[in-house]
Amino acid sequence: MTKQRDRVSPVEMSPDEFRLAGHRMIDRIADFVASLPDRPVTPGESLQQIREQLGNGSLPEQGGDTGQLLEDTAKLLFDHSLLNGHPRFWGYITSSAAPIGALGDLLAGAVNPNMGAWALSPVATEIEAQTVRWIAQLLGFPPDCGGLLVSGGNMANMVGLWAARKAKAGWDVRGAGLMTGEGRQLLVYASSETHTWIQKAADLSGLGTDAVHWVPADEHQRMDTNALRRQLREDTEKGDLPFLVVGTAGSVSTGAVDPLPELASICREHDVWFHVDGAYGGFAAALPDASPELKGLSEADSVAVDPHKWLYAPLEAACVLVRDPQHLQDAFSFHPPYYKFDGEGDERPINYNEYGPQNSRGFRALKVWLGLKQAGREGYERMIADDIRLAKALYQLVDVHPSLQAMTQNLSITTFRYLPLDLEPSTENIDAYLNELNTELLTRLQNSGEAYPSHAVINGVFALRVCIVNFRTALADIEALPEIVVRLGEEVDSELRPASSKPAAAVLQKDG
Numbered sequence: 001m002t003k004q005r006d007r008v009s010p011v012e013m014s015p016d017e018f019r020l021a022g023h024r025m026i027d028r029i030a031d032f033v034a035s036l037p038d039r040p041v042t043p044g045e046s047l048q049q050i051r052e053q054l055g056n057g058s059l060p061e062q063g064g065d066t067g068q069l070l071e072d073t074a075k076l077l078f079d080h081s082l083l084n085g086h087p088r089f090w091g092y093i094t095s096s097a098a099p100i101g102a103l104g105d106l107l108a109g110a111v112n113p114n115m116g117a118w119a120l121s122p123v124a125t126e127i128e129a130q131t132v133r134w135i136a137q138l139l140g141f142p143p144d145c146g147g148l149l150v151s152g153g154n155m156a157n158m159v160g161l162w163a164a165r166k167a168k169a170g171w172d173v174r175g176a177g178l179m180t181g182e183g184r185q186l187l188v189y190a191s192s193e194t195h196t197w198i199q200k201a202a203d204l205s206g207l208g209t210d211a212v213h214w215v216p217a218d219e220h221q222r223m224d225t226n227a228l229r230r231q232l233r234e235d236t237e238k239g240d241l242p243f244l245v246v247g248t249a250g251s252v253s254t255g256a257v258d259p260l261p262e263l264a265s266i267c268r269e270h271d272v273w274f275h276v277d278g279a280y281g282g283f284a285a286a287l288p289d290a291s292p293e294l295k296g297l298s299e300a301d302s303v304a305v306d307p308h309k310w311l312y313a314p315l316e317a318a319c320v321l322v323r324d325p326q327h328l329q330d331a332f333s334f335h336p337p338y339y340k341f342d343g344e345g346d347e348r349p350i351n352y353n354e355y356g357p358q359n360s361r362g363f364r365a366l367k368v369w370l371g372l373k374q375a376g377r378e379g380y381e382r383m384i385a386d387d388i389r390l391a392k393a394l395y396q397l398v399d400v401h402p403s404l405q406a407m408t409q410n411l412s413i414t415t416f417r418y419l420p421l422d423l424e425p426s427t428e429n430i431d432a433y434l435n436e437l438n439t440e441l442l443t444r445l446q447n448s449g450e451a452y453p454s455h456a457v458i459n460g461v462f463a464l465r466v467c468i469v470n471f472r473t474a475l476a477d478i479e480a481l482p483e484i485v486v487r488l489g490e491e492v493d494s495e496l497r498p499a500s501s502k503p504a505a506a507v508l509q510k511d512g
């Protein structure tokens, strides 16, 4: 029996109010998701148009009706967003989100455990620990590793770098900082295709971006291991301290996978920490037919993966795994006097504030855990394999198309460009013209709402890039793309060529 309460708070909702508004919201979301294929991928509105939707009213003095507020907000978001849940969204590496993840976030928010300490989130912390173990199992990484969920691939990779820095600096780097390495500089090695997190991490950890020694990539965008060996030897001879090699399992531009087993053995030879950035491609290691290069991520000291990419969790959810859990605690633990979270008996629980940079933490593990239970290993293997199969199908379609040039295909990323049929191969400045043409074509494609690829620059060539991390994409969506690209490409080409002073124009006039 509930006693009469003597306080009425403006943010409280009665059970009936919550039920009514919540049911309505769920109905709206269900309709929204069902309508995705019929909507444009993006309304393509300008900054001005978007800002007009919000108006520039100041902070409301008084609150408003909750039900109306939620209705209006749902409509605002549904009608003015770029829809990455659309079957034809293939930009960057941003996935469609599993609906169970949205429900998981609702549930997590309702219970609101603070994941900084076990005492504040007993069952939720255990769910996170189980999620970490299951992710390790999926990847073929030792399930007794340490690990935690963080906001994204950037943070997951940075946690790996911080753990490496503490483990490999031969002095008390957490206490004394970087200046006491007796003049020895801590150095990081990463291929030129590495995602920009490495620069942020080097900067924010005080190493400085100059501490990143870039290793050239080969013609398939994979790290040149001979160059890595040479650089490690030279820098060590100079007296510096190489402490970290980063291998990429699925590069952000083309999905290239570095030769991870070889990197692992080079790191063992040189006593250097081996970190794998698997933010995009890591989960593909779960596939039975994954390449040995990719499966080599199981040999790493630490691995970053992004459940908000190939596990289809809604943003934000990344995971970092560290082979020896002690290394995480060594890198992040402090014991301030205002916390008493030690637990009792010999079973010491995990207090996640000691495993990573965050203090209070949200329950982002729940949506990931729910997805793993909903689809199982079999379900995820099938979805990832389907994405890869569709990207390969696209490569074949563009490869045989007379006006399209297939460029790369790795994991679920296919790159290609539009080549006007009547453009003479001998045209002067043809490369510059094709870059200009495809750049403008991409803008037009993205604004059209018909499909949403992004781009890659491969050896100076501007390519259209389709990255399928989307469980809603079907073969029909892929088959529709060449026609869309060629139609918009012809449109852009006819506008650019006669108007420009490029030699290409002369060719056209000569022919016409």
Ligand SMILES: *Cc1c(COP(=O)(O)O)cnc(C)c1O
Pocket: 093, 151, 152, 153, 154, 155, 195, 197, 248, 250, 251, 252, 277, 278, 279, 280, 281, 306, 318
């Ligand atoms: C996406 C990605 C990142 C960055 O991850 P966020 O989740 O965007 O922070 C880093 N590296 C690679 C290879 C990625 O694909």
